[in-house]
Amino acid sequence: MVEMLIEASAIDVSFAGRQVLKHGEARVGSGEIVTLIGPNGAGKTTLARVMLGLLKADKGEVRRRADLRIGYMPQRLNIDPALPINVNRFLSLGLSRADIGHGLRHGVLKETGVDHVVESPIQKISGGEMQRVLLARALLRKPDLLVLDEPVQGVDIGGQAELYALIRKIRDNRGCGVLMVSHDLHMVMAATDHVICLNQHVCCAGHPETVSRHPEFVALFGASVAAELSIYHHDHDHQHDVHGNVITAHEHVHEHDSEHDHG
Amino acid sequence: MDDFLIRALLAGCAVAIVAGPLGAFVVWRRMAYFGATLSHASLLGIALGLLLGVETMLGVLAVCVVVALLMGLRHPALKADLLSEDTVLGILAHGTLALGLVAVAFLGDVRFDLNAYLFGDILAVTQNDLIGLYGGGIVVAIVLAIIWRPLLSATVDEELAIVEGVPVYAHRLVFMLVLAGVVALAMKVVGILLVTSLLIIPAASARELSTTPEQMAGLAAVAGCLSVAGGLWASATYDTPSGPSIVVAALVLFIVSRLVRRST
Numbered sequence A: 001m002v003e004m005l006i007e008a009s010a011i012d013v014s015f016a017g018r019q020v021l022k023h024g025e026a027r028v029g030s031g032e033i034v035t036l037i038g039p040n041g042a043g044k045t046t047l048a049r050v051m052l053g054l055l056k057a058d059k060g061e062v063r064r065r066a067d068l069r070i071g072y073m074p075q076r077l078n079i080d081p082a083l084p085i086n087v088n089r090f091l092s093l094g095l096s097r098a099d100i101g102h103g104l105r106h107g108v109l110k111e112t113g114v115d116h117v118v119e120s121p122i123q124k125i126s127g128g129e130m131q132r133v134l135l136a137r138a139l140l141r142k143p144d145l146l147v148l149d150e151p152v153q154g155v156d157i158g159g160q161a162e163l164y165a166l167i168r169k170i171r172d173n174r175g176c177g178v179l180m181v182s183h184d185l186h187m188v189m190a191a192t193d194h195v196i197c198l199n200q201h202v203c204c205a206g207h208p209e210t211v212s213r214h215p216e217f218v219a220l221f222g223a224s225v226a227a228e229l230s231i232y233h234h235d236h237d238h239q240h241d242v243h244g245n246v247i248t249a250h251e252h253v254h255e256h257d258s259e260h261d262h263g
Numbered sequence B: 001m002d003d004f005l006i007r008a009l010l011a012g013c014a015v016a017i018v019a020g021p022l023g024a025f026v027v028w029r030r031m032a033y034f035g036a037t038l039s040h041a042s043l044l045g046i047a048l049g050l051l052l053g054v055e056t057m058l059g060v061l062a063v064c065v066v067v068a069l070l071m072g073l074r075h076p077a078l079k080a081d082l083l084s085e086d087t088v089l090g091i092l093a094h095g096t097l098a099l100g101l102v103a104v105a106f107l108g109d110v111r112f113d114l115n116a117y118l119f120g121d122i123l124a125v126t127q128n129d130l131i132g133l134y135g136g137g138i139v140v141a142i143v144l145a146i147i148w149r150p151l152l153s154a155t156v157d158e159e160l161a162i163v164e165g166v167p168v169y170a171h172r173l174v175f176m177l178v179l180a181g182v183v184a185l186a187m188k189v190v191g192i193l194l195v196t197s198l199l200i201i202p203a204a205s206a207r208e209l210s211t212t213p214e215q216m217a218g219l220a221a222v223a224g225c226l227s228v229a230g231g232l233w234a235s236a237t238y239d240t241p242s243g244p245s246i247v248v249a250a251l252v253l254f255i256v257s258r259l260v261r262r263s264t
Helices: A044-052 A087-092 A104-112 A127-140 A157-174 A186-190 A208-213 A215-221 A223-229 B003-028 B032-052 B056-080 B085-105 B114-119 B127-156 B158-163 B168-190 B192-207 B213-238 B242-263
Strands: A004-015 A018-029 A033-037 A059-064 A070-073 A145-149 A177-181 A194-198 A202-206
Touching: A004 A044, A004 A177, A018 A033, A018 A044, A018 A177, A018 A194, A018 A202, A033 A044, A033 A157, A044 A059, A044 A145, A044 A177, A044 B158, A070 A127, A070 B158, A087 A127, A104 A127, A104 A157, A127 A145, A127 A157, A145 A157, A157 A177, A157 A186, A186 A208, A194 A208, A194 A215, A202 A208, A202 A215, A208 A215, B003 B032, B003 B127, B003 B168, B003 B192, B003 B213, B032 B056, B032 B085, B032 B114, B032 B168, B032 B192, B056 B085, B056 B168, B114 B192, B127 B158, B127 B168, B158 B168, B168 B192, B168 B242, B192 B213, B192 B242, B213 B242
Parallel strands: A033 A177, A033 A194, A070 A145, A145 A177
Antiparallel strands: A004 A018, A004 A059, A194 A202
């Protein structure tokens, strides 16, 4: 039985009267990689931010395991150039004073491949290096849960595969849970145990392969992408009516409200 | 050297030593306009102090604390406010300045040297003022030392700090209150119109020479003290107004630091 780390249920969020997320839900167990996918504006980052406690939901509940340690890797960081700070100091800031000297550090720097930039000013490193530095800072906290918002942003294609492989390795070695936000499908699908496809509500969720066959997923990302992702030829086990409501029951599908449109 | 010059130097350095590190945070957090708002609001504090017959520095402290609370407590609800922080600061800065000028008119025949408050009167610092300045300076330094690490963490990235369990809003509020205290202290030295300059210019001069936050804070304090010494020297030699002379000296140091950067 997988230990539940964090669980968000029935999350509603609106900005200035416009609802951006309705009935959002996600749960991450230890050792599990869960990915939130969906187009821009689908509410992926919003749901992750609610779970991190950075955003207050209008409705819904987030439950965390007691004493949950979270390592967070934000989408990007803009540090004012007026602040003189090198990578090494930046990494230390995430730790309590007592933890700064512990032996974990060397290993984490090697693992994430940032040991060569520790003396550089943080504003001078490349986008790809910054992503790895952020990952290192998250890991140094010995997290139970890693939350990664678009972890491969600004990283070239070769580096992306490498970074996803690293994330999987981190999960394998440490057994921590991982919650990832991504809009890029191919590599994420391969690196994930559980996919939640969002488009202002949960479209579909489940094993990557199941999701890639889901009609709403196909509608959202296009048939060619879906076909590329799904390995087997298959028949849909349910259909949608004109409002996107599911006609035949499916274990991973949640109830839909007819006001949503899946354009 | 005359006694009053020594007292002025000691007073100026007390303020410069705490204004340096605080000014570094003002620069990193882009809060220059907040500093300016505090200094504008100070005139209202002076007027209230004179009207109520209490020490003007206490009046300034009270008004600055109110402004700091208004801005510091506003932040978590920012999402709901349609006006930007910039706009709200502008309203507070000029609203309080105008209120202060109007309040001054009510003072009637009380002898009131507006210039001394606007541009400082460091040469008139007394023994008691010095005790107040050093006492206040020590309190500010202690509070800043306590919140240094979490404040730095929140300055690098607020959201990362929140996720990592730093109470960033509480620290931000404490920082604003400390800043209010420093503005009240610095008023004596350079006057309310030039207070922000003592926060920002030495810190900006220190940037180019620093590789760590602490180094920049320390160098800013040194640059501030040099500015005070230079300004007082010029003031004594050329009979120029002391407050503005200190700021001009800070400006010269800043320009030198830029030239040093160009040449390396």
